Amino acid sequence: MTVTEPSSLSTCTLQIERRGGRGKAGARTLERHLQDIPGVRDVDVSFRKGSAQITYDGSITSEQALRQAVRDRDVSLRDDSETPTDDVGTRSELRREAVFVGLTLVGMVTGFVTGWLNGPPLLMWVGYGVAYVFGGWYGLEGAIETLRHRAVDIDLLMIVAALGALSIGAPFEGAMLLFLFSLSNTLQHYAIGRSRRAIKSLVEMRPDEAQLLRDGEEVTVPIDEVDIGDVFVVRPGDRIPLDGVVAAGEGTVDQASLTGESVPVPKAPGDEVFGGTINESGSLEIEVTRRAHESAITRLIHMVERAQSEKAPTQRLIDRLEQPYVLGVFALTVAAIGIPLALGDEFTSTFYRAMTLMVAASPCAVIISTPAAVLSAIASGGKQGVLFKGGEHVETAASIDAVAFDKTGTLTRGDTQLTDVSVRGDVADGALTDDGLLSLAAAVQARSEHHLARATVTAAEDRSLGVPAARRFQSVAGKGVRADVEDGTVHIGNRSYFETVLGDTAVDGLEPGLERLRTLEAEGKTSVLVAREDDDDVAVLGWLAFTDTVRPDAAEMIANLRSLGVEHVVMLTGDNERVARRIADEVGIDEVQAELLPEEKVATIEDLVARYENVAMVGDGVNDAPALATATLGIAMGGAGTDVALETADVVLMGDDLSKIPYVLGLGRKTRRTLVVNLAIAFGAIALMVSTILLRGIPLPLAVVGHEGSTVLVSLNGLRLLGYRE
Template sequence: MTTAEPVQRSTCTLSIERRGGRSESGAVSLERRLADVAGVHDVDVSFQTGSVRISYDESVVSEDELRRAVRDGGATLEEEEPDEARTRSELRVEAAFVGLTLLGMVGGLVAGWLDAPASVRWVAYGGAYVFGGWYGLQGAVETLRHRAVDIDLLMIVAAVGALLIGAPFEGAMLLFLFSLSNTLQHYAIGRSRRAIRSLVEMRPESARVLRDGEEVAVPIDQVEVGDVFVVRPGDRIPLDGAVVDGESTVDQASLTGESVPVAKAPGDEVFGGTINESGSLEIEVTREAHESAITRLIHMVEEAQSEKAPTQRLIDRLEQPYVLGVFALTAAAVAVPMLLGAEFSPAFYRAMTLMVAASPCAVIISTPAAVLSAIASGGRQGVLFKGGEHVETAAEIDAVAFDKTGTLTEGDTRLTDVIVRDGAGAASDSLDEDRLLRLAAAVQARSEHHLAEATVEAADDQALDVPEAVGFQAAAGKGVRATVAGDVVHVGNRSYVETFLGDADVDGLDEGLDRLADLEAEGKTAVLVVRESDDGTTVIGWLAFTDTVRPGAAEMIAELRDLGVEHVVMLTGDNERVARRIADEVGIDEVQAELLPEEKVDTVEGLVDRYENVAMVGDGVNDAPALATATLGVAMGGAGTDVALETADVVLMGDDITKVPYVLGLGRRTRRTLSVNLAIAFGAIVLMVGTILLRGIPLPLAVVGHEGSTVLVSLNGLRLLGYRD
C-alpha cells in the first residue's frame, strides 16, 4: 500500500487595488475563478478592504502562479499595503467628490428657484452626476466585465432614470447620498483596519546593538539571533529576546492587552514592540525581525481581516440574484401599470422609486463594518481572532472545556516533596534525597512535560551534579524511563506503573502507591521513582508537585455562566483528586482526569455531540489536537508560542485566562449588532417597498431612507471598536 504524501497547505494574503463601489459581486466572481485553480482550497476576496486570502497546496501551485491568476481575474495587485498617507489622500478625494456633488445638486436647485437659464441648471446637475456617480460607475463597469450586475449598477440606472423623467434633482440627491454613504463606509472599514495596522508602527526601525563594547545603531532586519542590544527607559523594544542584564518593568499592553507593566529580570522573555519603562536592559535576540511576536501578530491579523464571516459570505453570494430580482421588479412596475392603461412617466417614476428603496446597500455593508470592528477591538485587548468566521462562532458557544495545567493553573509547577522510601537506601548506594533527585532529574531531563521541567529546575536550584541518562523513552501522559549508571530508572504515575511494571515483582510497590494516594489527597500530583538493577526492581522513592490556580479563574467561570454558557469541563492528564480540588476551587461542572492527549480529543468530540458548539481553551502546546477538534479553539500565551498561533482559532496573546469571557462576550455583542443591522436594513426595504406599492412615496424620501439606513448600520458597526468586558 502506498502512503499518501501529506498536503502542504499554505496561506497567502495579497493586497489588491480597492474599487470605488460598495458591491462585492466582482469579488465573488474572482473567488469562483480562483477556486477553479488546481491546488486552491479556499479563497476570500474583498475589493472593499483590498485583500485576497488564498489557502492552497504548495506542492500543486505556487504563490507566483496565484498572483498571475489574480491579475488574470481582473484585479490589480499591490506589492504592499497602502500606507496611511495614501489611504487618507484617497479618502479626501472621495470626500471632495461628495462635496462637489452636493454643490452641483444645490446649485441646480437654486438655479431652478431663481429661474436661471436651463444651461446653468444642467451644468450644475451634470457636475453632480459626474462626481456623484464616478466611483459607482467604475464599480458597475468592473462588475459588468465579469458578466454580473450589482447594486452600483442599480444606483446608476436609478439616477439616469430620474434624469430621463425630468427629475434631475432627485437623481442628483440619490448620487450625493450614495457617494456620501460610500465614503462613510470606506471610513468605517478603514478605521477598523487602521486600528490593527497601527501595530506596524510599534516596531522600531533599528536597534542599539553592542559591538566590541560599543552601541551601534543597526536596522532590525540586519540584527541576528544571539546579538545583544541595549534598551533605555522609555524606548520601545525592537526585537524579541531574553534579558541578560538589568532589571525593569515593561508595558506589554500593546501586544498582550495586559494593563499592568510586567517586571523583567535576567532570564525573562521580552517582546518586540513593547515599551521599557524604568530601567536599562541588555537583551539577547532570540528571534529575527520576521519571526518576532509582533510581526506574526500583524500577519495573522491581516489574514483575519481578509477572511469573511459566514453571514458576509451568504450576503455576497445572494447579491447578484437579489439585484436581478430588483431589476425584474422595476421592469414589472413599469410594464404592468402601462398594460392597465397608466401613463409612462408616473409609472417609470414609481419604478425608479421602487428600485432605490429595494436596493440592498445597507444589507451589503452591515456585516463587514461590524466584524472588522470586532477583530480590531479584540486586537487592542490582546485577543487575536483568526477570521470573521470565528467571531460569529464565539457567539454560539454553549460549553467550554479547559485544560488544567498552564490554563486554569499558573503552569509554574514546583517540586514540593522528595521522599526516599525507608529501607531503600541500604541496598541503593546510600540513597538520600539529593541522590534520588539527581536520578529523577537525569531521567526527566529530555522530557518536555511540566513535571519533568519542575524536577530538573529543582536539581538546578540545588546545584546538583545530574548524571547522564541513555535510552530515554516516554509514555505520553504517564511517565518516562532511561538508563542511568547501568540501571533502568522509571519515573511515572500510577497508570505508568500499572502499564509497564504491573507484571513485575516490584519491591515496595504497595507502600509507594499508598503514599501516592496520601499526597494526592493533599491536592498534590505525585509520581513514583522505581529502579531496575541486578538486585531486582525496587521503589526507591516518590516525588510530589503542586501548582496554583490562576488569579481570577473562579470569577472567569462565573462570568461565563452569566454569558449563558451551560457547561464547563476540565480536561487533564493529572489524577482525579488533584483535578477535583482545582475544579471545586474555581467552580467547574465536570472533571475528566488522567486523560492521554488522544483521550482529550475523544472527550471534546463527545462534548460537541452533546452541546454542538464547544470551545476548548488550552496552552497551545500539547493541546493542539483538542483545540483543532473543538468548534472554537482558544490558545493561551500566543506572544511566545508558535503552536498557539498556528492551531487555535482565537489566541490570547497575554496568557490571560480572564479574557475568555471577553471572547465570548464580543462574539455575542457582534451577533446582536449584526442582527440589529440586518433588521434596520431589511426593515427599511420592507417598509419603503410596502409603502410605495400601497400608497406611493416621492423619490427623495426613498433616497433618504435607503442611504440613511446604510449610514446607520455603518456607524452601528463601528461601535464595536469600543467594546469592553
C-alpha cells in the first residue's frame, strides 16, 4: 500500500515474509541495499514485525521497482489483499518460544538442585546442557546471523556472557542469564503479537460472502465480485460484508469493533453502514458504495499495518545506538580483563568480575522498553476506535500544547439546516416566490458537496419542488458557486464572493442584501446571497440562512483538554465570524479564526506552530487536509471524514466521538510517562550495577537478576498500556 506524502515523496509499506535466521542484522542489510537505490529517502525493515517501510521520491523510483529490489534479496512479499501473517507474534511460534523458556527453566533447576544435593554429575550437566541449548537457541541463531553481516547486537552479547560464566565454573549463572533473557524476549514478542493480532481480528470481521438481491432473489456471491450499486441483505445477527447505504429497512448496528461506539447505532434508509459491523436488529437492504478493497475495514487494516511498521523517535534513537553501545560493552569487558591482569591480579577473579560487568552493562531493558510501550498503546487505541498511524504519533500526542478545530462536522454535527428563504422585496419581476428562489438555488447547489449546498437541496426535496437543470457549474473555494440555470447565470455566495469575485460588476440590490446578511449573522446564522445575471446585468434575488447544531459533548471535551494541560484552543472555519463566535462562546474556545480559505487555514496552523510549537488539528473535510498535514498532529474524524482527510491525518477517530480527542492526548501522555519510567528503570539498573561492580563488586547471579529482572519489568510495565482508559 502506498501513501502519498507532501511534494513528490511517497511512503509504501511492504509486507515481508520472515525466513529462518533473519534477525536484526539481516534487516539492516536489506535496509542498506534499499537505501542505495536512487530516490529512496528512508527505510525501516523489521523481519520481526513482517514489514518494510520505504519513503521514496516517486519522480525517481516506484513501488514496483522497490518490490523487485526486495525480491532480489531473496525476501518474500505478501500482497495487501492477502491475510496478514503474524510472524513471531503467531500463537504457534509464541508457544514454541514458551516451550523453550520452560525447558530452559527445567534444565537450570535440574542442574542447580542436582549440584546442591551432590547428585550424579552427569545429571547435573545434562540439566545445564538443556538450559544452555534451549535458552540460547534463538540468541545463537541471531548471533550467527549478526556475525555473518559483520555486526554485533544484544544476542551476541548474551551468548558470550553465558559462555563466559560457564568457562569460569558458574554454569547456573549462565543458565539463569539465558532463561531470563529468553523470557524477556518472549514477553516482547507477546507485546508485538498482541498488536499484530489486531490485524487478524480485523480480517476476521470481514465476511467472505454477501447475500445479493438479483431479480428478486437472494444470491450468495464472494465479496470480491460485488460491484458498487449492488444491493445485499443482512438479517439480525449478520455481520455486514461491505460499506454501503441503507436502501430499505430499519434496525440497529453494533459498530463498536470499528468506531469504538459503546451503544448500537440506529440505521434507516439513507444512513451509511460499514463492512465488518454487526446488524443487531431489523432486516436491512444495503446498496454498496465501496468495493471490498476500498472498504473502511480494508483501509483500517492497511493503516494498522503501516502504524506497526513505523517506529517512535525514541525507538529509532535506541536502535541507532544499539550497535555502538554493544561494541562499547565488549571494549569495557576487554579492558576489565586486560588492565587488572597487567597489574598482576588473578585471572579467575578478574574474568569473573569482567563477565559480571558485561551482563550488568548489557542494554536489553533499554532496547525492549520502547516497543513494549508504544505497540501496546497503538493496540489499546485500536480497541477504542482510535487509529495511530505509527509510534511517532503516539509520542507526538504527548507534547501537544494547542489544538485547532474545524467547526462544521467536527465541533458541530454537520447536519446544517436551512432556516430562512426570502426574496428581496423590490425584485424587478415580482413573480419570484420563496419556493422559486429555493428551486433556483437548489439547481446550482445540487452540483456541490458543501454542507450548505446539501442543506439547500434537502430543503427543496422536503418541499417537493421541481428543480431545473444547471450547466457550467463553477465553484470558488470558501466563497461561493455559480451555474447557468434556465436563461441566466445564478450566483450563490457569501459577502466575500460578491465583494471579490463580482467586485468589478455592478450588482443591483447588493447593499440591502449585505445588510440583511449582517442581520442574519447577528442571529448566529450562516447566510448567503442569491443573485441572477442576465445580459451582464446582475441583481440580488434574495438570501438563504442556515444553522448548525453544536455537538452536545463539545464543551465537556474542551474542558477535558484543558485538564490535560492544553494551553490554547482555536476554531478555524470558513463560516462568518458572528456564527463562529457564538459557537466558540458556547463550548469555551479561546480564539476564533473565521471566513478562512483552505490556504488561510494552513497559514493559521503555521502561526500556531510558531507560537506553541506542538499543535494538533482536528478536521473532517477535503479543505481540512492541508491543515491536517501542516499541524504537528493531524486528527481526522473518521465516521464523517472524507477519504482525503483520513489519508492525510496522523490519527483517525473511526467514530465521531469527540471524547476520543482527550483520549488520544491522554494516551500519548501516559505512554510518555511509561517510556520515562521504563528508561529510568533500564538505565538506573545499569548504572547502579556497573558502579557497584567497579567500586565494591557483586556476585554474577545478582547481576543477572538485576539485569534481566529490569528487562522483564519494563516489558510488563509497557503491557499495562493495553488496559488504558481515559
